[in-house]
Amino acid sequence: MLKTSLIHPQLMAALALCGHGSRILIADGNYPLEEKSGSARKIYLGLTPGVPTVTQVLAAVHSVCEIEKAQVMLPEEGPEPEIFQEFRRELGNMELSGLGRYAFYEACMEEGALCLAVSTGEKRVFSNILLTVGCA
Secondary structure, eight states, X not given: OOOSSOOOHHHHHHHHTOOTTOXXXXXXXXXXXXXXXTTOEEEEOOOBTTBSOHHHHHHHHHXXXXXXXXXXXXXXXXXXXXXXXXXXXXTTSOOEEEEEHHHHXXXXXXXXXXXXXXXXXXXXXXXXXXXXXXXX
């Protein structure tokens, strides 16, 4: 029996295949995962609108995986999405690198760019985060 906070079998198996420098996308429920995540292994976790949230999945992944870099999708205008503060809190105030929407899509679609792409039930827009796995 697993003793970690992450117990999802497919997510654990996919993370076990990631290594230093591998990238993981955790996407909101609005993200076109099938079209914008290249050949990455895809896991669809969205159960109902809002469940689970991106931050819940981020916390679970972070509990078993060291993260060295985080990139977010920036809106073209308006204030910074509130969820970015939640990302920083979970990641120990790590700097978030911002990419415009289409640059973020391109980064996720590059051949071999992603090890894993996870879709959530998150309903807040611009709640996508691209993680780079660090060393243990």
